[in-house]
Amino acid sequence: MKQPTKLEIINYSTLDETYELFGRTHYIRVDTNLKGFLEQLDYWEEQYKVDNMRNGYTPKLFFRGVSEAKYNLYNSSQVYYISNQDKLFLPQVNIPNYDRQVNDHYDTFVSFLIEETIKSDQDSVQRFLAKNNFSKENALPFLSFMQHYGIPTPLLDFSLNKYASLFFAQDGISNTIATDSLSDNEIDNYFALYLVAEVTKPLLFMRENVHPELVQYYRSLKISYNQLGKSRLMVFGHNDNQFQMINNDRIIFQEGLFIYNSHITWPLEYHYFNIVNLQPSFQEVYNRVNPNFPIQDAEKKIGWCIHIHKRLIPELRDILIEKGITRDKVYPDKSLDRDPIITKVIERLRLRSELL
Numbered sequence: 001m002k003q004p005t006k007l008e009i010i011n012y013s014t015l016d017e018t019y020e021l022f023g024r025t026h027y028i029r030v031d032t033n034l035k036g037f038l039e040q041l042d043y044w045e046e047q048y049k050v051d052n053m054r055n056g057y058t059p060k061l062f063f064r065g066v067s068e069a070k071y072n073l074y075n076s077s078q079v080y081y082i083s084n085q086d087k088l089f090l091p092q093v094n095i096p097n098y099d100r101q102v103n104d105h106y107d108t109f110v111s112f113l114i115e116e117t118i119k120s121d122q123d124s125v126q127r128f129l130a131k132n133n134f135s136k137e138n139a140l141p142f143l144s145f146m147q148h149y150g151i152p153t154p155l156l157d158f159s160l161n162k163y164a165s166l167f168f169a170q171d172g173i174s175n176t177i178a179t180d181s182l183s184d185n186e187i188d189n190y191f192a193l194y195l196v197a198e199v200t201k202p203l204l205f206m207r208e209n210v211h212p213e214l215v216q217y218y219r220s221l222k223i224s225y226n227q228l229g230k231s232r233l234m235v236f237g238h239n240d241n242q243f244q245m246i247n248n249d250r251i252i253f254q255e256g257l258f259i260y261n262s263h264i265t266w267p268l269e270y271h272y273f274n275i276v277n278l279q280p281s282f283q284e285v286y287n288r289v290n291p292n293f294p295i296q297d298a299e300k301k302i303g304w305c306i307h308i309h310k311r312l313i314p315e316l317r318d319i320l321i322e323k324g325i326t327r328d329k330v331y332p333d334k335s336l337d338r339d340p341i342i343t344k345v346i347e348r349l350r351l352r353s354e355l356l
Contacts, residue, residue: 007082007102007265011070015187015307018069021269022305025298034312035319041162060198062158062257065169069190069307072267077110077152081264087346089353106264108352110154111225112345114142117151124149124336139225140236144258149336156268158196158257163323164330169193170313171327182311189310196303198257201295202276203235205286233272234260272302
């Protein structure tokens with residue numbers, strides 16, 4: 001995968017390109033017998049838990065389904081910001097310190113989204129505020145709420161429930177497309193299932209050492225987006241009750257894991273790969289703090305990439321029915337209209353641009 005350097009969404013162009021990023025040990029392609037593969041995956045999950053159990057704690061594996069194998073792991077605020085940059089009043093390209101100015105502008109965009117969500121008079125927002133005694137200085141539960149209702153956020157959600165993730169991946173792909181309309185470009189014939197470990201040593205290190213402000217958060221129950229925006233990657237687990245992010249029934253059903261990615265243009269898998277493999281400063285600090293626990297090869301990728309052929313969609317849908325996975329269980333509520341919130345954010349960005 002080429003390094004994303006411009007404000008543009010980059011897709012994988014070939015299956016080989018994905019293979020190059022994830023490597024032989026972290027890439028799987030499924031072309032037949034999906035049920036048999038998923039049974040093998042169930043067994044592998046259990047074996048992973050046994051092999052990696054430490055001090056009575058059993059690590060978990062989380063999944064994310066993607067409808068097209070060519071799609072990178074961008075979060076919704078990246079996609080919205082890049083796709084709508086012409087109407088968000090970005091800084092002019094020829095100004096001094098353009099990159100820093102754009103980074104500040106992106107953080108402001110996300111901050112405004114949080115603020116306008118909190119101020120919204122829509123019923124779902126008011127019920128959420130009335131039900132939960134969250135400090136408005138704490139961005140995290142509001143980002144979770146926004147993610148649930150389809151408002152752009154820098155979070156990417158994964159699920160402990162692989163079948164819920166597979167439901168998201170297959171939804172919208174017709175049986176006709178899956179069997180009769182195959183493309184000459186091989187990557188277009190696959191969808192993807194990504195698998196990540198709950199905590200790898202690099203992610204745990206980033207959380208405990210690179211972002212010490214979280215210690216302050218534990219004491220105050222306050223962390224602004226301005227503080228969070230200084231982070232690069234952060235994992236918030238389904239059992240991180242102290243962050244107050246698991247706050248609605250569907251997130252509980254999906255048994256979710258959120259991965260926060262602060263970068264504007266780098267998708268999750270590339271951002272992780274860049275930090276862990278290409279940034280000497282991170283490696284030096286990590287090795288100094290953890291001289292006896294080097295990063296293993298298996299931890300140098302964000303996770304595993306599984307490509308599944310679309311002709312297996314009918315078989316997958318039979319499996320999902322058998323598992324009781326339905327649209328009502330997995331999809332976010334749509335009782336909140338995000339458009340008025342985004343309209344107010346754009347207007348604030350316009351006024352901000354006039355003042356600079």
